[in-house]
Amino acid sequence: MKKTIKSILALTALASAALSATAQxxxxxxxxxxxxxxxxxxxxxxxxxxxxxxxxxxxxxxxxxxxxxxxxxxxxxxxxxxxxxxxxxxxxxxxxxxxxxxxxxxxxxxxxxxxxxxxxxxxxxxxxxxxxxxxxxxxxxxxxxxxGDGVFHMTKKPVNTMADLKGLKLRAPTRQTNKLLAALGATPVAMPVPQVSEALSKSVIDGALVPYEVVPAVKIQELAKFHSETDPAAPAIYTxxxxxxxxxxxxxxxxxxxxxxxxxxxxxxxxxxxxxxxxxxxxAGKKLTEKNAHNVIPSSELQAWMKAGEQVTNDWIADVTAKGADGKKLLADAKALITKYAPK
Missing domain, CATH: 3.40.190.170 (Bacterial extracellular solute-binding protein, family 7)
Structure with a gap:
């Protein structure tokens, strides 16, 4: 009888330990x-x-x-x-x-x-x-x-100048990037990444502005023929x-x-x-697009793009300032921190 009780107690202790481990x-x-x-x-x-x-x-x-x-x-x-x-x-x-x-x-x-x-x-x-x-x-x-840097992934033609964007329907992820596309002459189409594949395949959009990282997730390497990057020496067009x-x-x-x-x-x-x-x-994403055409939009061309982007920035400053924030200070703080943590 004592042995039976001891066995039961031992099994109970083991079960309690197992439950405790599971609970953790x-x-x-x-x-x-x-x-x-x-x-x-x-x-x-x-x-x-x-x-x-x-x-x-x-x-x-x-x-x-x-x-x-x-x-x-x-x-x-x-x-x-x-x-x-x-x-x-x-x-x-x-x-x-x-x-x-x-x-x-x-x-x-x-x-x-x-x-x-x-x-x-x-x-x-x-x-x-x-x-x-x-x-x-x-x-x-x-x-x-x-x-990383946003890249234009296009179905019918590459982007070399601002004029190439005029009238094209392009996907971008955020409202500030959509405002930039509009300032550059394109027609922005807001949508999350998972919708890009179908939109490209059905020609709902002419291209998508996304980083190369997204390529395999939506099969951009199969749906876009042209990949236009901005000069890597210049700041990214967007992130x-x-x-x-x-x-x-x-x-x-x-x-x-x-x-x-x-x-x-x-x-x-x-x-x-x-x-x-x-x-x-x-x-890794860029490597998947090797068979397609690539080009780099030079820094000289991007000067005009940056000028167009200034209005987007000014509108953001005005918008948040109207809501009680100090837009100019926030922008200055963000730029200072980006410089502070930039690779030396």
Whole structure:
């Protein structure tokens, strides 16, 4: 009888230990809008998930849901993570036009030249400006980053001059980039990346303004014949900002050791790592387009483009200033930080 009781107690202890170990394992639902094979997932999102798993001794794990598998549309991802429908998301604030007006300064024309440095600058900018930080107050930010240079991917003809854009229907991701396209003479068509493939194949648009990183996600290498880049010595024609964010209540529910793992894999260094990963993804994406035609729009031509872009910037300054912010100071702060974190 004593042996039986001891055996039962031993089994109970083992079961309790197993349940305790299981209880300590937290699986985070991570939702994003690109396919599983996209460079965003393979070169940034999954490596980040692998890192928190390793750092936590597999107590923290991600269950990644790409391609909006949990439902909704890309612009709804922020509310999904804010409301706890998902635990983590990766999304462009620019998909929610007007909701993050102050941080849009990084999406103004010809601001960015180094994705890694500008991503660090973006993190610093948000966390040293209380009014800008308030735009993200409903989530736990893990990283903020930008992508590499935007490129014109065209179906029928390359872009060499501003005149080549006149009347063409072109996709761009954010309202500031759409305003720039309009200033350059094109007809902007706003749409999230997942819609680009169908729009190109059905000639709804004549081209798309996206970085090379996006190429495999929407098969641009098959749908576009011409790829027109701006002079790499000049600032990028545009970039988009991205947020990698966690539900606040989910973060707060974690034990201290797992919170520390998230914290250690958040912040400026993680933001810079994301920017660096997206720059590497550009090189991989460009390689997929080797069979197509490529050209570079020279710096001399871009002077006129920059002049057109100044009006977009001035309109943004006027808009945020009318809402109570100091637009000129925010622009100056953003430029100073981009310079501060630029590669030496």
């Amino acid at each position: 394992t937290v699986t985070l639902k991570l939702h994003h809008f690109l396919p599983a094979g996209s460079f965003a997932q393979t070169m940034f999102i999954k490596p980040w998930c692998d890192k928190i798993a390793a750092d936590s001794g597999d107590k923290l794990k991600c269950q990644i849901y790409p391609s909006m598998q949990l439902g909704g549309t890309p612009p709804q991802l922020f509310d999904q993570v804010k409301d706890g429908v998902v635990d983590i998301t990766w999304v462009l604030p620019g998909y929610m036009a007007g909701r993050f007006p102050l941080s849009e300064v990084f999406e103004l024309p010809f601001m960015m030249q180094s994705p890694e440095g500008t991503s660090k600058a973006l993190w610093d900018f948000v966390h040293t400006n209380p009014n800008v930080a308030a735009e993200f107050k409903d989530v736990k930010l893990i990283a903020l980053h930008v992508h 988009s900002t991205f947020m990698f964010a966690m539900n606040k209540a989910k973060y707060d529910s974690l034990p201290a050791d797992l919170k520390k793992v998230i914290d250690d894999n958040s912040g400026m260094a993680t933001s810079g790592m994301a920017g660096k990963a997206f720059l590497a993804a550009d090189a």
